[in-house]
Amino acid sequence: MRPTSACLAPGFFKRSLDEFKRLSTFALKLEGLRSPTKPFPLILFEQPDDLERCKRMSDKDLGGFSTVNLDFHPVTQTEPSHARFHGTISTQLPQNQPHIQRTGYAGWRTLDRGATIFGKSLWDVSMYGFLAIQFKSDGRKYFVNVQTESIVPTDIHQHMLRSKTPGEWETILIKWSEFVRTNHGEVVEPQSEMLTQKVRTVGISLIDRIPGPYDLSISKMWTTNATSEDDILKKARSVSGGRATKQGDFNKTVARKDSGVGQGQRETTT
Numbered sequence: 001m002r003p004t005s006a007c008l009a010p011g012f013f014k015r016s017l018d019e020f021k022r023l024s025t026f027a028l029k030l031e032g033l034r035s036p037t038k039p040f041p042l043i044l045f046e047q048p049d050d051l052e053r054c055k056r057m058s059d060k061d062l063g064g065f066s067t068v069n070l071d072f073h074p075v076t077q078t079e080p081s082h083a084r085f086h087g088t089i090s091t092q093l094p095q096n097q098p099h100i101q102r103t104g105y106a107g108w109r110t111l112d113r114g115a116t117i118f119g120k121s122l123w124d125v126s127m128y129g130f131l132a133i134q135f136k137s138d139g140r141k142y143f144v145n146v147q148t149e150s151i152v153p154t155d156i157h158q159h160m161l162r163s164k165t166p167g168e169w170e171t172i173l174i175k176w177s178e179f180v181r182t183n184h185g186e187v188v189e190p191q192s193e194m195l196t197q198k199v200r201t202v203g204i205s206l207i208d209r210i211p212g213p214y215d216l217s218i219s220k221m222w223t224t225n226a227t228s229e230d231d232i233l234k235k236a237r238s239v240s241g242g243r244a245t246k247q248g249d250f251n252k253t254v255a256r257k258d259s260g261v262g263q264g265q266r267e268t269t270t
Contacts, residue, residue: 054083089211129176134221
């Protein structure tokens, strides 16, 4: 019997071992019978190598002129270690490509995590109530994007990343039920519940189509039930001056009125 190409892929056995450890811990602690109290990290920007887990995207991939950068910044006395998502948005259309009628977006997302001996590696966050994000914004209109292993692979679940203190570090908690399902720039009706048992990727995009520079710093993204045992949330609050706000004011009505929801997310499925 010959091993398949997936088994020979770099990191296959390590991912399988990590998944085995996770499943074993889950079973031994009977976590399926109660809500977990400790956090579940999705992406922590603690080392330069963490950037290799992310894919950068912009309309430049289709001939546009927006730029996208994702740089690592180590921890300092005043800031946590983080990735700086920055560049310039341009709405200029490429020449000799009449099929492209709209540009002006940039974003990043985590890469697909690859296969394991247990199958495709996905995040099961169904036991957690919130997606938590520690970030510092310039005040522009960013969106959090979540991609799941759904029947329609191009579906993207989105939620606005609204900053209350631009230029300062802050932490927000977003309920999974508050994300809006979109596809190729349009809100999908009827809305359906997100498959939180099968999350593929998470990321952030800028789709306001306002020309000019943008600058957003992300320290970490994780799932939590916001308990006293969430050490990540405690540390994030200390940097944010004790602030951890819940965003519950972004609903389907707002999404329908916002023509930019989902715009430019087609590349996230590649």
